[in-house]
Amino acid sequence: MHRPLHAAGYYLNPVMHYCPTFKADFEVKEGMYECLKRMVGNRDETIKIDAQLEEFKSKVGMFGSE
Template sequence: MFKSSEWKTSKLAKSKEGINVQKIVLNKLFWKNVLNCLRGAFPLVKVLRMMDSEERPAMGHLYEEMDLAKEKIKSNFNGVARSYNPLCNIIHQRWDKQLHRPLHAAGLYLNPKIRYSPGFIDDGEVTDGMYDCFLRLVEDPKKRGIIDYQLEDFKARKLW
């Protein structure tokens, strides 16, 4: 655009704002920074779109999708920690303060698609969150015992 004759003959090209924008856009560092922003933003936008979708319930997928997004960000920066760590630190802060909830852990814990997939690892943080949610929702100790027994069957893939 900035090399075209239309731009060069326009009023905006001669204005202070136009000159400043042209300098920014033609600067290679600007495009490198845009690319870095996209490397970090795309995986997070994918998670946001999934959480906002009405195609499937998202509660049981948030934990896994955030983990996948962080791994994708690391991969997008070729594993160079100093490049992705500032963004990952922000993600961790937001996760701990706003998104890390027992209900999300329960959703992951009880999601058979994730739980029964090859390579699934029973994360202690997820298990603790699921049981925290479970204790909040079920006050009766007898019912808790029944549910706990059923959870063991669920973990062992037993059919009722």
């Protein structure tokens, strides 16, 4: 993951994210949040997105549907 956008793509790809061997190490998380900061910029919106990322990670709600 040499670019923030690559890290975000890796993190948000359900095929990779829900694979048992998925690892969101520091480099991936840092890239994900750097990409988020560039795209959103607004702190309140970033907080909302961060909460949604937790739902995505935990497969809660619509994120758990096929």
